[in-house]
Amino acid sequence: MKMISSIFLSLIGAISINSCSDTNNSPSDTFTVNLIDGSSKQPIPNIEGGSWSPSFRHDIALETSNFGNNVQLDGGKLKINMAESIEKIRAIELYSPLSSDMNPDNLFSQKYYSQGDLYFSLSAGLEQTQVYYTKAKIKCIVNVTKPENVGKEFNILLIEPTDQKISIKQGFNLVYTIKPLSLGSQSVNINAIGNYKNQIKWGLDNITLPNTLIEIFCNESETKDLIINL
Numbered sequence: 001m002k003m004i005s006s007i008f009l010s011l012i013g014a015i016s017i018n019s020c021s022d023t024n025n026s027p028s029d030t031f032t033v034n035l036i037d038g039s040s041k042q043p044i045p046n047i048e049g050g051s052w053s054p055s056f057r058h059d060i061a062l063e064t065s066n067f068g069n070n071v072q073l074d075g076g077k078l079k080i081n082m083a084e085s086i087e088k089i090r091a092i093e094l095y096s097p098l099s100s101d102m103n104p105d106n107l108f109s110q111k112y113y114s115q116g117d118l119y120f121s122l123s124a125g126l127e128q129t130q131v132y133y134t135k136a137k138i139k140c141i142v143n144v145t146k147p148e149n150v151g152k153e154f155n156i157l158l159i160e161p162t163d164q165k166i167s168i169k170q171g172f173n174l175v176y177t178i179k180p181l182s183l184g185s186q187s188v189n190i191n192a193i194g195n196y197k198n199q200i201k202w203g204l205d206n207i208t209l210p211n212t213l214i215e216i217f218c219n220e221s222e223t224k225d226l227i228i229n230l
Contacts, residue, residue, distance in 0.1 A: 031092055031126050033078040033118070038133040038161060039195035039220075043076020049106025052078055052096035052118075056085035065093075073108075094118040111135065111220070113191075115165045131163045134194035136218035140202075140226045141187045142178055149204065149230045153179040156202040157209055158190055168193070175209070181230070194220030202228065 035044040044050070050073030058064040068084035071094075082089060095117050097108045112132040120128050140156055155175045160168055167174055168191045176188045192198045197217045203209040218224045 029082050029126055031080040031082050031120070031122070032128075033080070033094070033120070034127070034129045035073060035076055035078065036129055036131050038131045038163065039193065044073065044112075044132060045076065046073055047108050047111065049097050049108035052094040054080045054084075055093040055095065056082070056087075056089050057091040057093060058085070058087040058089065060090050089122055091119060091121045093120075113168050113193075118165075130165075131161075133161070133164065133168070133196070134220045136192045136194035136196070136198075136220060137223040138190040138192045138198065138200070138216055138218065138226050139187055139223055140176070140190055140228065141185055142181065143185050143227065143229045144181050144183050146230060147183070149181055150183055151180045152204045153177060154181055154186075154202065154204060154228075154230070155206070155209060156188065156190065156200060158192060159199040159201070159213065161193070189223070192216070192218050192224070194218055194222065200226075204230070 035050075036042070037044050052071050052073075054068040054071060055065050056068060058066075064087070066084075066086050068081060071078045071080055078094070080092060080094075082092075097106070097114075111134055113135060115130065115132060118130055138158075142154055144150060155177050157175050158168065160174075169176075176190050178186050178188050190200070195218075197215050199213045199215055201209045201211070201213050214226070216224055216226060
């Protein structure tokens, strides 16, 4: 009789636990984001400032959500505890990168371009990848010697990788401009990618730039000169 009672109580306990799980509807899995260096194609190592704040998005239409604990980069991975969500998760948004004192000049931010707040739909799986690129610059020096080019507009554009989530320039106008041109030297600094063969194109008085590409390899944190004679 005692054995039957124990089985009965165990069944009631199991039903109660399942009911709570269905009501809360919080996944107990881990959501993993692999952070990859876009130039080396290798996992990004642990680095100061590599901390992200996860927001669990529940109902997308109603924009309901709750935050979880900050997640540190560990071995090229961010592992988010989905059990911290108070409701069923539709998507996860990561606000990043943060350092412990919210310093925007932490080592991660100094080394890599921001990709903005990262948004992941769980329909794409519990393990996804985000690519970051290291910083560099190209100093474009324009030497104007021909009078017919004086007064014209010089436009130059960096071709960004297809897996770049947001513009490296982080502006609405992706074209860097010098105007009006005058005799002598003028220059403009272009945000480029470190440890990478950058592709750029330029033109005069034409927003639709020519298809001719110039390739320039930049090391990380390097400023490489590009001289154009007009």
